[in-house]
Amino acid sequence: MKIAIAFVLLFSLLAVSSTAEKFDFFYLVQQWPGSFCDTRQGCCFPDAGKPAADFGIHGLWPNYAKCRGSQLQGLARAVLGEDAAALFSAVGRRGRCWPEYCNDGNTLSPWEIRDLVASLDRNWPTLSCKSGRSFEFWSYEWKKHGTCSNLEQHEYFARALELKAAHNLTAILAGAGIVPSNTETYSLSSVGDAIAQGTGFTANLECNRDADGEAQLFQVYLCVDREVKQLIDCPLSMRSKCTDRVKLPVF
């Protein structure tokens, strides 16, 4: 009997320690639909129709404050020494900067998020031409990032929607005179400053290129504490393809 209890305790300890994913913060990534579409590939509208000219959620992504080398790299370093390990990483073994695909068996259930679908259609639409079904986009984001978030399905999507509503990027930028235009360019620092002033925290900005090769604001990464309660200053900067002046194309 004592042995049985000891086993149960041991296994529940193991279960707890292996299921709680350890990471440092979240990125709430939002994309400007005008910039998603204004590229050489273009875009497609989802089943719910053309989205509003508003930032849309791309995902809520758990992230490490410091990238980790892959286990293979660690092993190579231990066995072969630094030089060989560097060679190894040069052939494409990238370190892990975030956890992903933490539980492939945990697939998104339409039933779990049924009360959120109307809001998700407005705020988290797909613009990809692959399926055109926003539910597939949500399922993919859940599988890749959500299963590592330590949140239940409903909470994961509800929190992302709440955070987006609490910090309306479209309105924040418009308040600083940064409005969609096919001719105007804006200084990157004015975009960053407007978001820092409007939210109270520094964000990361990512650009892409339009068909003429001009840089446009594509995604804004707001950083969120690991309890998904409040924004924080982004702890990492990122390579972003932005130039000093960027466009915000009409959608």
Ligand SMILES: *[C@@H]1O[C@H](CO)[C@@H](O)[C@H](O)[C@H]1NC(C)=O
């Ligand atoms: C964000 O602000 C824009 C511009 O003021 C507005 O059109 C839009 O409805 C707002 N979005 C949400 C989710 O409140």
